[in-house]
Amino acid sequence: MSNRPESDACPQRDHPVDPSVLAPLESIHNRAGESVAEVLIRSFVQEAPELLEGVKLAARSSDWTRVMMLACALRSTSELIGARRVTQRSVDLERAARTGWQDRIRRLIALLEAEQARVMRWLTTRASESAASVPPIESERPSARTPRP
Numbered sequence: 001m002s003n004r005p006e007s008d009a010c011p012q013r014d015h016p017v018d019p020s021v022l023a024p025l026e027s028i029h030n031r032a033g034e035s036v037a038e039v040l041i042r043s044f045v046q047e048a049p050e051l052l053e054g055v056k057l058a059a060r061s062s063d064w065t066r067v068m069m070l071a072c073a074l075r076s077t078s079e080l081i082g083a084r085r086v087t088q089r090s091v092d093l094e095r096a097a098r099t100g101w102q103d104r105i106r107r108l109i110a111l112l113e114a115e116q117a118r119v120m121r122w123l124t125t126r127a128s129e130s131a132a133s134v135p136p137i138e139s140e141r142p143s144a145r146t147p148r149p
Contacts, residue, residue, distance in 0.1 A: 015122065016086075016121075016122040017082045017083050017119055017122055017123065017126075018083075018084055019082070020082070021080075022041075022082055025040065037081075040080045040081050041081055041123055041127075043080075044077050044081050044083070044119075044123070047077050048077060048078065048086075048119075049120075051073050051074040051077070052109075052113060052116055055070045055071060055074070055109060056109060058070060059106070059109060062100070064097045064098070064100045067093065067094075067097040067105065071090045071091075071093040071094040071097060074090045074112075075087050075091055075094065078090060078116075081119075083115075083119045085115045086112065086119055089111050090112065093109065093112060096108055
């Protein structure tokens with residue numbers, strides 16, 4: 001049995017995002033042709049920094065109810081993309097905010113911020129790799145004809 005806290009016992013330890021969560025969502029597309037995974041990732045990238053900033057502001061003003069609400073929203077958006085450590089840290093933060101345990105809340109916010117940054121880097125790398133593997137659109141391909149001088 002491990003002496004680590006429960007929140008450290010996350011699957012896919014080497015990945016900030018569990019690929020097994022995103023994989024099935026890659027094959028489901030909306031009417032615009034985007035995969036569900038792309039939509040959820042874009043939502044996370046847009047919402048998570050604002051939610052974390054809101055958590056920090058609420059904690060500074062000791063608004064524990066607001067910290068809980070924002071941590072819950074962050075938990076939901078991170079869970080949808082498989083960002084397991086962000087999800088678990090958000091759950092831990094919700095629990096700590098219920099008690100108003102300020103030292104623990106500050107520590108959890110710092111851990112959450114670091115893990116969220118790790119997820120963002122992973123998503124950015126993933127997006128770059130995906131873009132590189134997509135063949136260019138017909139109009140972007142070099143012409144077979146060589147222009148005459």
